[in-house]
Amino acid sequence: MAQELLINIAALIVTLGVLVTVHEFGHFWVARRCGVKVLRFSIGFGKAIKTWVGKDGTEYVIAPIPLGGYVKMLGQEDISVADSGAISESERQQSFSCKPVWQRMAIVAAGPAANFLLAIAVFWVINISYGLTGTAPVLANVAEDSPAHRAGLRAGDEIVAIDGESTSIWQHVTMQLLARLGETGELSIDAIPAGESAPRTFILPLLNWQSDTAEPNPLGSLGLVQYEIPPIIDGLVAGGAAERDGLLAGDRLLEANGRAITGWVQWVQLVRASPELPLAVVVQRGENQVALTLEPDSTVADDGSTMGSIGAYVREFDLFASLPPEMIREVNYNAFSALIPAVQETWDKSVFVLDSMKKMVVGLISVKNINGPITIAQVAGETASYGLEVYLGFLAVLSISLGVLNLLPIPVLDGGHLLYYAVEAVIRRPVPERIQAMGLQLGLLIISGVMVLAVYNDVSRLL
Numbered sequence: 166m167a168q169e170l171l172i173n174i175a176a177l178i179v180t181l182g183v184l185v186t187v188h189e190f191g192h193f194w195v196a197r198r199c200g201v202k203v204l205r206f207s208i209g210f211g212k213a214i215k216t217w218v219g220k221d222g223t224e225y226v227i228a229p230i231p232l233g234g235y236v237k238m239l240g241q242e243d244i245s246v247a248d249s250g251a252i253s254e255s256e257r258q259q260s261f262s263c264k265p266v267w268q269r270m271a272i273v274a275a276g277p278a279a280n281f282l283l284a285i286a287v288f289w290v291i292n293i294s295y296g297l298t299g300t301a302p303v304l305a306n307v308a309e310d311s312p313a314h315r316a317g318l319r320a321g322d323e324i325v326a327i328d329g330e331s332t333s334i335w336q337h338v339t340m341q342l343l344a345r346l347g348e349t350g351e352l353s354i355d356a357i358p359a360g361e362s363a364p365r366t367f368i369l370p371l372l373n374w375q376s377d378t379a380e381p382n383p384l385g386s387l388g389l390v391q392y393e394i395p396p397i398i399d400g401l402v403a404g405g406a407a408e409r410d411g412l413l414a415g416d417r418l419l420e421a422n423g424r425a426i427t428g429w430v431q432w433v434q435l436v437r438a439s440p441e442l443p444l445a446v447v448v449q450r451g452e453n454q455v456a457l458t459l460e461p462d463s464t465v466a467d468d469g470s471t472m473g474s475i476g477a478y479v480r481e482f483d484l485f486a487s488l489p490p491e492m493i494r495e496v497n498y499n500a501f502s503a504l505i506p507a508v509q510e511t512w513d514k515s516v517f518v519l520d521s522m523k524k525m526v527v528g529l530i531s532v533k534n535i536n537g538p539i540t541i542a543q544v545a546g547e548t549a550s551y552g553l554e555v556y557l558g559f560l561a562v563l564s565i566s567l568g569v570l571n572l573l574p575i576p577v578l579d580g581g582h583l584l585y586y587a588v589e590a591v592i593r594r595p596v597p598e599r600i601q602a603m604g605l606q607l608g609l610l611i612i613s614g615v616m617v618l619a620v621y622n623d624v625s626r627l628l
């Protein structure tokens with residue numbers, strides 16, 4: 166536990182450190198190109214742990230709290246003084262407030278732009294180094310009486326498009342489904358039925374789809390089973406129903422109440438639906454088939470409902486090793502061909518993040534999906550343990566989220582400053598200081614509220 170905590174903290178510091186440094190360097194680099202004197206470049210908040218002054222006269226600061234940073238420029242907060250002529254001519258030439266409005270807008274926009282460029286660069290490196298590997302979106306199973314089953318989809322069907330967007334691998338299917346979270350209407354799935362060559366269109370109705378779910382499961386909620394995890398027991402919880410009723414590690418579940426068990430997900434659903442109800446089970450144990458009677462314990466789920474539990478773990482499953490070669494789809498890129506998909510993926514994920522924010526504001530998606538530093542630390546630690554490719558992908562998505570968030574027209578964020586400068590460009594004078602002060606208070610209130618909500622969600626997940 167202690168080692169895991171240390172890994173998560175280290176991953177959080179590295180991840181946020183990279184994102185904040187890139188963001189602030191964007192402001193810094195464009196400010197210098199516009200002739201603005203940068204007084205301080207700070208990464209992190211709190212009492213400085215290291216400071217030095219560069220040859221350019223800028224004070225560089227590293228602080229211990231990696232939740233942000235800032236670039237302090239000459240004249241950045243002294244618009245009224247600059248306008249009054251109280252500063253010298255040499256200072257005016259290097260003052261942020263004396264620069265044309267388009268240069269100030271460029272300096273402010275450079276931070277989010279740097280985050281988007283980082284995401285493009287990371288996706289480009291991933292494309293060159295690893296390519297794109299995925300599995301064909303062929304349904305391993307379709308849950309009975311699910312929306313997909315009622316629409317006519319069956320095991321063996323290959324999904325080729327969702328809402329008209331091509332889906333060549335399962336990742337594409339998941340992204341297209343996530344884009345419809347919280348919506349009401351019709352979901353169009355084009356699929357080639359097993360044994361056929363031409364696609365057919367299947368329509369699934371949506372009604373506030375997954376709007377109140379903290380951890381959406383788009384595939385499972387529709388009844389789509391991506392792959393079947395073999396129902397093989399790997400381990401048992403001491404004192405659980407599985408151990409008490411005679412189940413052993415290595416057993417493969419074959420039947421339950423006369424119904425064939427084809428995958429672990431199906432078995433879990435059956436157990437959860439059978440609290441304190443006897444299940445007549447047949448398992449494969451070595452060369453023999455053994456009949457058992459299991460009675461799942463009754464437990465309380467997160468939503469307060471009652472469900473069954475037997476205390477058993479599934480054996481680890483290597484999907485790629487179990488699939489035939491024709492089900493594995495790989496795309497390799499060179500340095501030039503990798504750029505366009507990197508830009509496209511950055512754009513698609515930016516649109517997705519912005520759309521998700523809009524849905525939260527209007528209530529189509531639960532605000533429980535807002536994550537704070539604790540969740541980010543956990544995910545960063547997990548992705549780092551999965552390998553460099555997975556961690557880099559997470560870093561890119563987080564960089565996109567930071568870029569989109571900072572472009573929102575909320576005072577205290579870069580987007581709020583851009584809004585003020587856009588108004589200034591139209592009315593030919595700065596926005597009155599009184600209005601800016603009111604906007605600052607409103608922006609601080611909004612951001613503080615979001616941060617409190619994010620931390621509350623983090624703590625709730627841990628309890």
